[in-house]
Amino acid sequence: MIGTHKDLLGIETLKAEEIHEVLDEAKRMPKQDSLSGKTVALLFFEPSTRTKTSFELAAKRLGAEVINIQVSLSSVQKGESLLDTLKTLEAMGVDLFVIRHAEPGILNPIASEIKASLVNAGDGAHEHPTQALLDFYTIRERKKRFKGLKVVIVGDILHSRVARSDVWGLHKLGALVTLCGPATLIPKEAQGWDVEISYNLEKALHGADVINVLRLQLERQKQSFVPSLEEYSRLYGLDVKRLSLAQSNCVVMHPGPMNRGVEIFSEVADGPRSIILEQVANGVRIRMAVLRLLLGESQPEKTREKRCLNKNF
Ligand code: CP
Secondary structure, eight states: OGGGOSOBOOSTTOOHHHHHHHHHHHHSOOOTTTTTTOEEEEEESSOOSHHHHHHHHHHHHTTOEEEEEOGGGSGGGGTOOHHHHHHHHHHTTOOEEEEEESSTTTHHHHHTTOSSEEEEEEETTTBOHHHHHHHHHHHHHHHSOOTTOEEEEESOOTTOHHHHHHHHHHHHHTOEEEEESOGGGSOGGGGGSSOEEESOHHHHHTTOSEEEEOOOOGGGOSSOOSSOHHHHHHHHOBOHHHHTTSOTTOEEEOOSOOOBTTTBOHHHHTSTTBOHHHHHHHHHHHHHHHHHHHTTOSSTTSOOOOOOTTTTO
16 A cells, blocks of 8 residues: 555556555545644755645645755755765655656665655656646546546657656556657657557547647757647647547646647637646645655554565666
8 A cells, every 4th residue: 555655756666556545545634734743855856836836735734844955056066966965854854855856767776775755756757656646636536437538648758757657557547548649759668558659639539538738848859859849739739629529528638837839729728628727736635645645644553664666666
């Protein structure tokens, strides 16, 4: 059970019942101040609005003390390693670290070196487990099921940690996932993910129950993966006409931040099928649930097993 784990590093190694456990925990009304006396530290080596703010709100609403480490002003700039930074902060009494970093898998070897819990808030193009969990929570609330649900993930799959976490989790939960985008933005490894792959958005959208639109991650693209933004938008931008090809009750998601007019048009992003702001709101719930489960406060009688979810990474 996830509540007996020390860390949340990814979705890939979680079982379906552990995912449901987090979603169920997020539905419960938490005891106020249930994390009173705990200290949560946020270390973001990459920019964030949603993840960082929602973790801070989640921790504060549970009564935890929160410290925001400004990485650009910390001794990381003098060459201190991430592990030494975490050990230093742990010695000051930090119980749980929320970390976003550009390097895929950086937290996995570190997790066994410290006693405090680690939560992966996005590691390069590898995983973004709490984004996936809030996506699953939002889908479950709206659709009441995962089995047989057609979920189309469209956009820059290659650079997306959200795509990886979503694909691995949705597959375990029984949904049918279609990945859609230009061939240059679909990683070769996706052939082994047990998903449909489509290069044609119109075809992919037929029968879709959920569309998750991903941002073109231009900051991670060291070469040109699309001829131009206009061309990309013409072939893969989600507008109302294309949305009409999906099921009539299909919902539209986007992890944010959005490039309006590129991968999604405002008529869809702000339209009646959009549940993008529901995702944002559910992000606080999910992060409260993850903090409660990892810090052992939802089941105070149990003994926390200090082990890492992804020890075989
Ligand atoms: N979805 C997401 O991770 O957004 P932020 O980069 O704003 O945290």
